[in-house]
Amino acid sequence: MTKREHFSGERVAQECICCASKKLNRSSAIVMPFIAKRIWGYDPVEITADWGFRDIKPGFAYSLCNSLHCLNCGVVFLDIRFTDRELSLLYEGYRDDTYTSLRELFEPGYAEKNKFFSGRAPYIEGIEAFLLERIPAPNKILDWGGDTGVNTPLLTKAKEVHVFDISGMATIDGVKAVSLDEIKQNQYDLIICSQVLEHIPYPHNILQDIVSAMSDSTILYLEVPYEEVMREFAGSPDLAQRKRHWHEHINFFSLDSMRKLVEGAGLELIEIVPNEISLGWRTAVVTSVLCRKVRV
Numbered sequence: 001m002t003k004r005e006h007f008s009g010e011r012v013a014q015e016c017i018c019c020a021s022k023k024l025n026r027s028s029a030i031v032m033p034f035i036a037k038r039i040w041g042y043d044p045v046e047i048t049a050d051w052g053f054r055d056i057k058p059g060f061a062y063s064l065c066n067s068l069h070c071l072n073c074g075v076v077f078l079d080i081r082f083t084d085r086e087l088s089l090l091y092e093g094y095r096d097d098t099y100t101s102l103r104e105l106f107e108p109g110y111a112e113k114n115k116f117f118s119g120r121a122p123y124i125e126g127i128e129a130f131l132l133e134r135i136p137a138p139n140k141i142l143d144w145g146g147d148t149g150v151n152t153p154l155l156t157k158a159k160e161v162h163v164f165d166i167s168g169m170a171t172i173d174g175v176k177a178v179s180l181d182e183i184k185q186n187q188y189d190l191i192i193c194s195q196v197l198e199h200i201p202y203p204h205n206i207l208q209d210i211v212s213a214m215s216d217s218t219i220l221y222l223e224v225p226y227e228e229v230m231r232e233f234a235g236s237p238d239l240a241q242r243k244r245h246w247h248e249h250i251n252f253f254s255l256d257s258m259r260k261l262v263e264g265a266g267l268e269l270i271e272i273v274p275n276e277i278s279l280g281w282r283t284a285v286v287t288s289v290l291c292r293k294v295r296v
């Protein structure tokens with residue numbers, strides 16, 4: 001399963017986004033109002049008797065969707081797969097003033113929490129230690145989806161750090177933003193794709209793009225949130241019913257779904273480890289994955 005054709009790429013997912021299985025459980029859910037507003041311009045609305053409906057009951061209406069749960073690999077995901085245009089609307093100017101004030105409107109308290117996101121996240125130090133226990137210090141790093149580079153692990157250890165990102169934010173000192181063409185002209189010891197795949201409609205496709213930028217000696221470090229519901233109810237058949245709302249993270253990965261995603265993209269798994277981290281305002285767990293290209 002290394003070709004994109006295994007995934008239909010439909011607007012509403014028809015198969016698992018990790019293993020392409022069609023054995024999916026589904027349950028009604030909503031897209032959170034901030035996301036619906038930012039990408040579609042939809043507001044939550046109260047349907048009242050004034051609307052004059054005959055068959056529709058009054059009440060609040062939000063942007064409806066389904067939660068899908070793959071019974072083969074365990075991933076839980078939003079059935080709506082955003083287009084490139086919608087992703088741009090969501091992530092261009094990520095966490096800038098316009099983004100923050102709109103989100104504060106729907107989610108009071110967000111602006112305060114957003115302060116924890118400025119500067120380098122304190123948990124990165126632990127990830128660097130995790131990496132250096134397993135791989136040699138890299139000379140050249142590519143951070144795929146690394147925003148400004150502020151949270152790139154091993155930033156100060158590497159001689160060169162490149163970032164590829166759609167956010168269009170200016171990179172920090174010492175980090176160079178690169179295009180897909182520039183990536184092809186470089187060879188990297190370490191490629192990082194951290195806190196990205198949970199936002200991406202078809203993670204298999206982005207992994208294939210990353211694989212094409214890897215040499216036989218490149219190590220790939222993937223990191224995704226190991227969400228609380230996935231840890232607490234791992235293996236439970238009713239995970240779709242436990243996930244009733246969708247926000248920025250449109251994919252909730254199980255450990256097995258990450259294994260299948262990696263293997264399906266032509267990668268060999270070196271290690272997969274849940275790592276507890278501190279986000280500043282709460283602790284969380286991430287799934288850390290190390291892999292390399294399958295040698296033929």
Ligand SMILES: [Zn+2]
Pocket residue numbers: 016017018019020021070071072073074075257
């Ligand atoms: Zn699956």
